[in-house]
Amino acid sequence: MNCWKTINISRDYGTLRLIMFSSSTVLLSFLFYYLVMSTIVQTTEFTQFGFVTVVLSLFGLVLTHKLLHCLPIWLFGGRAKIKISTRKLLFPLMDIKLREPLSRNVYLLALFSPLVFITTAGAVGSIMWPQFLPYFSILTSINFGLAFYDLVYASHLMKAPKQCYIEDHDEGFHILIKQAV
Structure with a gap:
């Protein structure tokens, strides 16, 4: 007969500490990404967008990030x-809910x-449209900051x-391990 052993991994790793590490990741990845890409791609003039376009692209980035989390699960x-959910904040939060356990690899x-x-996509976009390099750098580095949490979970x-x-x-999340009794 088989039973399941459960290992609980809490999402509370010290929220302020994770936010600081994530913010540092955004800053350092922007500096590194922009430095590397500006040496690879030659550009003389940057195209500027308005503030509203940049804010909308940030919301689009977060939505795309969440959808790309769901895509392998759906496939x-x-x-x-x-x-x-709003959770009494100024802006809505997006969270992914799983309805059934998934294998570790998925x-x-x-x-x-x-x-x-x-x-x-950011690297390809930076190479194809070098006039938008600062915007691709900002979006890619913010994605790195969002992915910092994913890397913490993946390490477990x-x-x-x-x-x-x-x-x-x-x-x-709970890690379910099948054990023989």
Whole structure:
């Protein structure tokens, strides 16, 4: 007979500390990305957009980031939905809710997909349209900051057995390990 051993991983890692690390990641990745891309791509004149366009593109980035988390789950037959809540803040928060446990590999793929796809799109966009290099640099670095949380979760999952399942909860996620009794 088999039973499941559960390992609980809390999402509360010290919220202020995570925000500081994420913000530092945004700053350092912007400096590194812009420095590297400006040496690769030659541009003489930058195109400027208005403030409203930049803010709308930031909201689009967050939505795309969340959708890219869901895409591997949907492709492998899992069920996930994006929940939007206000939680007494000035701006809405988007959260992904899983309806069933996922295998470790699918969950890892879902964690890494926004980082890989958005960074690749930013690099390709910077090369194809060098006049928009500052905007691609800003969006790509903010994506790195959003992905910092994903990398923290992935570091816990990399230590888990390959045949485990991940169950998502409001307070964190549970790693389900099948054990013989």
